[in-house]
Amino acid sequence: MSRPKLIDHQRRFPMIRYISNMSLAGLALSASIPALAAAPPIATPFDLGTAVSAQVACASIFVAGRAEADVLRDDVQGFAPFTKTIVLAVDRNARTVTASMPGAATRTALYRPVVGCTLLTGDVSTAVLDTQAARLKPTRGNAAKPWPMGDAPVRRLQVAAEAKLDRAALDKAVNATFDEQNKGGYPDTRAIVVVQGGAIVAERYAPGFDRNTELLGWSASKSIMGTLVGLLVDDGVLKLDDPAPVPEWQGAGDPRGKITLRQLLTMTSGLSFSESYVPGNDSIKMLFEAGDMGALAAAQPLKHEPGTSWSYSSGTTNILSRIVFQATGGTLEGMTRFAQKRLFEPTGMTSALIEPDEAGVQVGSSYAYATARDWARYGLLHLNKGRAGGKQLLSKEWLDFAVTPTPAAPQPFYGAQLWLNVAEADGEHRKLFPDVPADAVMARGHSFQIVATIPSQDAVIVRLGWTPEGQKFDWNKYVGQIAAALAPAVPAP
Structure with missing residues (x-):
């Protein structure tokens, strides 16, 4: 969810009224x-x-x-x-x-x-x-297992990681994300988790939050939905370059019938969709008026030839959500179990869920919740090249595609439902975040959520918070300072 432009931040605290x-x-x-x-x-x-x-x-x-x-x-x-x-x-x-x-x-x-x-x-x-949802059961917990599948620390990993980082600088950088601006001064950071060398090397929470608190990812949810699509592509259920299986586009002569799954994933479908969050726009109608969000997005007309223009669109991700929904049985039960069994349980993300609309389709554009540690586990899936718990969950082919810059984008900053920090060799395009390593791959969301995977440092940096409208959490400054305190590279365990 992108940010409306709002400037007034006065707070009042009316009493909560309880209904009997x-x-x-x-x-x-x-x-x-x-x-x-x-x-x-x-x-x-x-x-x-x-x-x-x-x-x-x-x-x-x-x-x-x-x-x-x-x-x-x-x-x-x-x-x-x-x-x-x-x-x-x-x-x-x-x-x-x-x-x-x-x-x-x-x-x-x-x-x-x-x-x-x-x-x-x-x-x-x-x-x-x-x-x-009557027959669904929670994802099985495994807190007693060693990190990252559970929360039990692994001392050898911790010792190896600690030996290679600048502890004083890292603590200072993490504390700055909370202490320089928070609550009344904003931007209200709620959780930071830093992983390097397979170990959690820094972790802090704001008062009222802890490692068991599920936090909203907003548009970082898009990256999780993209991964669910990737699992179905690896299974052969979906194909990247086939026309996307969207019923509304199958009529004779409908130009949207040419849109491929690849183009939906890379935000190059050519569909009209206004991401501006003001009353009357597509994003508002979809998230807050529609009972079937994917259907509303799929009904949009074609604005550009598919594959020729990049446009960030939450509607596009919710079309992908509906494709996953249909491919996993066409029920909320089927889609939820697929996410649990194929992604959340195998990675140890036992707190994770994606909230659905009334049609029973998970709102992949915006409504994924997970603890900060579980968001870090999602980053580790990318850092470890699709492996988790000793198993290969995602293929190399899918991961290579997911982090390949989209040619239609004005700069090489977007892959497949993931943000990139690539700087082109000729210097024409700068990095998205100049002080963050160029190989960073990021899930990013409204209120400045970020899950940054940095292969060159064998690291994952997670920041979750509630930065108000019109305020800014400086991703480049704070993530860059944390990254600078880490070792340049730590061999994978």
């Missing part, structure tokens, strides 16, 4: 209840405020297990100026969070165990939504 559990417990869970009234369009920034707040507050409370008052103060009130008078109603029996404020549409999100929260639009009853 008795009043809604039966309403949300009764199979006889019809579909809810359709959600109104996002007409004003205040409508956007209640929609965003319901979605993120629901996950922060039910997925991350954080206190309602902290979520209201730090997530809702810390998000944007148009959220400062929002009131939250939390119903734990119904598993809902409702956000309301004067002059805005009231919006509600529903939590379902294992899959997380879904913003309700009225397309589907909550009883049907519960049925979608």
Whole structure:
């Protein structure tokens, strides 16, 4: 999710209003209840405020297990100026969070165990939504196993890594990401994890967060969805250069029928999609009005010849999500189990989930949650060339493709749902982040989330936070300082 341009950051802290559990417990869970009234369009920034707040507050409370008052103060009130008078109603029996404020549409999100929260639009009853996830079980935990499959430290790795880094400089660099600006001064860093030589060499959390807190990746989620596509390509279920299996494009003479999976992955589909986050634009309609986000994105017309123009698009990723959904059985259950069995369990990412829309399709553009350590494990999958837990999960061919610069992009900064830091030899194009090593491969998201994999240093750097609209976390400065404190290269264990 890209950043709207907003500048007012005054905070207020209204009290949370609790709805009586008795009043809604039966309403949300009764199979006889019809579909809810359709959600109104996002007409004003205040409508956007209640929609965003319901979605993120629901996950922060039910997925991350954080206190309602902290979520209201730090997530809702810390998000944007148009959220400062929002009131939250939390119903734990119904598993809902409702956000309301004067002059805005009231919006509600529903939590379902294992899959997380879904913003309700009225397309589907909550009883049907519960049925979608009724048989799912959490990803199996393995905390007692040695890192990285679990959380038990491996002393030989730790000793080897410590011997080669500048401890004082690393601690100073990590602390700077929290202490130079945080909370009232912003940008509100919540977690830093640094891995080198296979060991965690630095880790810090803001008050109220720890290594068990699931944190939102926003658009870093795109990279995880790209990896799920890669698993299906490696399986032979999907093919990069075949026309993408999108039903809406199969009509005779439809020019979108030429769009390939490769072009969707590299953001060169040519589809029209406005990524600007203002009411009325495609991104807002998709994330906060549509019950089937992939369908809305797939309905967009062609603006450029496929493969000739690069345009960053959350809609494109949600088309990929729907392709994965169909390829894994066409149910939320099938898609969730595929992600668990093929990616999350084999890498040790036991906290990870991607929240779905009402159609049951995981919102790959925006809604992946995982602990900071699990985001680091995702980086390790790339660092270790597709291997995890002693098994080859992704092929060399897929990984080479994923980090190859897209020719249609104006600079060589994008691969397949991954950001690159490549500098061209002729000097025409600078690195995306000048002080970060050129070989860095990154998953990046709104509010300045980053998972940076740096092969030349055998390292992964994770920063997760909640930088408000209009504020900036200086990726280049802080990630560059951390990278500078690490050893130039550490042999893989």
